Amino acid sequence: MRTKRVTIHDEDRVFVLTGAGVSAESGLATFRGSDGLWEGERIEDVASPRGWQHDPERVWRFYSLRRKAAAEAEPNPAHNSLAKLESKLGNRFFLCTQNVDDLHERAGSRNLVHMHGELFQSCCERCERAPYVDTKLFESKAEHDFCNCGGRIRPNIVWFGEVPFHMERIFEELHRCTVMLVIGTSGVVQPAASFVHWANERYSTGGAPVRTYYIGPEHPANAAAFTKVFEGPAGEVLPHLFDVR
Numbered sequence: 498m499r500t501k502r503v504t505i506h507d508e509d510r511v512f513v514l515t516g517a518g519v520s521a522e523s524g525l526a527t528f529r530g531s532d533g534l535w536e537g538e539r540i541e542d543v544a545s546p547r548g549w550q551h552d553p554e555r556v557w558r559f560y561s562l563r564r565k566a567a568a569e570a571e572p573n574p575a576h577n578s579l580a581k582l583e584s585k586l587g588n589r590f591f592l593c594t595q596n597v598d599d600l601h602e603r604a605g606s607r608n609l610v611h612m613h614g615e616l617f618q619s620c621c622e623r624c625e626r627a628p629y630v631d632t633k634l635f636e637s638k639a640e641h642d643f644c645n646c647g648g649r650i651r652p653n654i655v656w657f658g659e660v661p662f663h664m665e666r667i668f669e670e671l672h673r674c675t676v677m678l679v680i681g682t683s684g685v686v687q688p689a690a691s692f693v694h695w696a697n698e699r700y701s702t703g704g705a706p707v708r709t710y711y712i713g714p715e716h717p718a719n720a721a722a723f724t725k726v727f728e729g730p731a732g733e734v735l736p737h738l739f740d741v742r
């Protein structure tokens with residue numbers, strides 16, 4: 498008989514990885530479409546240290562538009578289902594998102610980390626000043642902020658070529674999970690694309706067995722690594738997926 502649901506037992510610990518697809522039904526664009534653009538921009542122009550050095554105005558214009566779109570978006574049933582699952586599992590639930598929007602938090606998720614940074618935070622490009630909450634929209638260079646050290650203020654986003662945040666915590670949670678849910682990510686951006694392989698390796702080297710599930714409308718590049726792929730939009734699949742025992 499085909500498994501239609503994911504059963505979560507008392508002893509299970511759930512690790513969730515989400516990508517841009519989980520916010521697609523909230524109206525936020527994913528970026529790995531056939532044209533390789535994110536909202537009409539080439540990724541290397543707006544999401545790389547080189548792009549920032551070359552044209553900070555373009556980068557801030559892009560992230561200002563992303564801030565505006567995210568502020569106007571609402572969590573969808575996929576975000577809500579994950580928050581509901583967390584409310585049942587407590588600290589046996591951990592969410593790692595690649596998304597920079599705040600829709601998981603607004604749906605009620607608490608035990609989560611943003612491995613690629615947060616849209617509504619800024620930091621200094623140069624000094625160790627802690628990232629801070631920033632909802633400003635910048636339309637021209639004249640409006641850009643500078644740090645006391647003289648460095649430019651940039652979005653607190655992990656760009657291509659930079660090291661993701663919270664990796665120690667993520668490894669810790671990957672090491673102790675027994676169920677992994679990966680939702681709405683193309684399976685090509687590293688290191689997140691390897692999490693399912695690391696979980697599977699743990700099994701093959703004699704660790705606790707990990708059941709790994711992918712949820713999304715199309716198979717990701719790493720689909721073969723999953724125990725099962727549930728095909729469909731996350732907002733339609735997730736609300737009926739879990740059987741918590």
Ligand code: NAD
Nearest residue numbers: 516517518521527528529596597598681682683713730731
């Ligand atoms: P991606 O754009 O490469 O892939 C999106 C994936 O979502 C695709 O596999 C697609 O099939 C799937 N998808 C589309 N609609 C879906 C739906 N309704 N339900 C479930 N899945 C759906 O995204 P990615 O793999 O997450 O790329 C990683 C990078 O994209 C991250 O670094 C992230 O920071 C950045 N990003 C973030 C946002 C955001 O914060 N909302 C938006 C775009 C890109």
